Amino acid sequence: QAQVAEAQARAAAAAQAKADAEIALAKERKAREDMERRLAEQEAKEKAEKEAAAQAAHEKAAQEQAEKEKAEKEKAAKAAAEKAAADKAAKEKADKEKADKAAAAQAAKEKAEKEKADKEKAEKAAAAEKAAAEKAAADKAAKEKAAKEKAAKEAEAKRQALLAAMRGDALEAAGIPNGNADRNQRGGGGNDGYAAKVRACVQPRVVFNPPQQNGSANPTATFRVRLQSSGQVQGADLTRSSGNPRFDDAIQKGILACSPFPKPPGGKYPSYIDVDYRMYD
Numbered sequence: 001q002a003q004v005a006e007a008q009a010r011a012a013a014a015a016q017a018k019a020d021a022e023i024a025l026a027k028e029r030k031a032r033e034d035m036e037r038r039l040a041e042q043e044a045k046e047k048a049e050k051e052a053a054a055q056a057a058h059e060k061a062a063q064e065q066a067e068k069e070k071a072e073k074e075k076a077a078k079a080a081a082e083k084a085a086a087d088k089a090a091k092e093k094a095d096k097e098k099a100d101k102a103a104a105a106q107a108a109k110e111k112a113e114k115e116k117a118d119k120e121k122a123e124k125a126a127a128a129e130k131a132a133a134e135k136a137a138a139d140k141a142a143k144e145k146a147a148k149e150k151a152a153k154e155a156e157a158k159r160q161a162l163l164a165a166m167r168g169d170a171l172e173a174a175g176i177p178n179g180n181a182d183r184n185q186r187g188g189g190g191n192d193g194y195a196a197k198v199r200a201c202v203q204p205r206v207v208f209n210p211p212q213q214n215g216s217a218n219p220t221a222t223f224r225v226r227l228q229s230s231g232q233v234q235g236a237d238l239t240r241s242s243g244n245p246r247f248d249d250a251i252q253k254g255i256l257a258c259s260p261f262p263k264p265p266g267g268k269y270p271s272y273i274d275v276d277y278r279m280y281d
Contacts, residue, residue: 206254231260
């Protein structure tokens with residue numbers, strides 16, 4: 001019995017030892033599983049934290065890239081706007097400078113044209129004043145000359161008229177064919193003073209400012225003046241030109257303005273008189 005009891009005790013102790021060993025193994029396994037679980041959880045946590053950190057870093061990098069791109073875009077837009085504003089300002093400045101230059105050129109042109117017009121006006125006024133002075137001097141000289149010639153020749157004209165009447169030449173001077181043969185110089189009249197009367201009548205009515213004389217040249221125009229019986233000028237025909245149309249026209253106007261013609265010494269007007277007019281006499 002004692003042996004049985006001892007065997008039973010040993011069996012119970014072995015069973016208890018086995019049970020304790022199994023419990024210890026179970027505890028150890030459980031501890032190991034807990035450790036593995038905690039390690040797994042720790043790894044998972046760390047992995048999650050790492051992934052979260054990586055995600056956060058990625059998002060931060062993406063946000064920073066987006067902000068950088070946005071800043072660059074805004075910078076580019078600002079630069080483009082500034083360039084556009086600068087281009088616009090440059091264009092407006094260029095347009096203004098162009099307009100100012102055109103206005104200045106127009107003003108300069110108008111000023112030059114005004115100065116030219118003023119100069120031409122002044123020159124014309126000076127020329128007109130000079131021409132008037134020259135004409136006045138010429139008229140005065142002509143009048144003085146005519147007065148002297150008239151005073152000197154009146155007696156001679158009276159004497160010649162008396163002689164012509166005595167010779168019967170009065171009819172020749174009246175216009176009978178060849179009656180003008182000795183009256184074809186400077187308005188007719190040989191030595192009877194009639195030429196001076198014609199000159200005194202025609203010269204003041206010739207409006208012409210002769211150019212400076214070139215040497216001894218003295219252009220001469222010849223007109224045949226057709227007269228009515230009353231002495232009125234019927235026409236003045238140019239028979240020989242002086243070579244200067246303006247001079248010829250001025251003489252013709254002066255002859256036509258001298259109407260009626262001075263009365264001839266014979267008392268009767270011829271049908272025509274040949275008039276020579278020299279530019280520098």
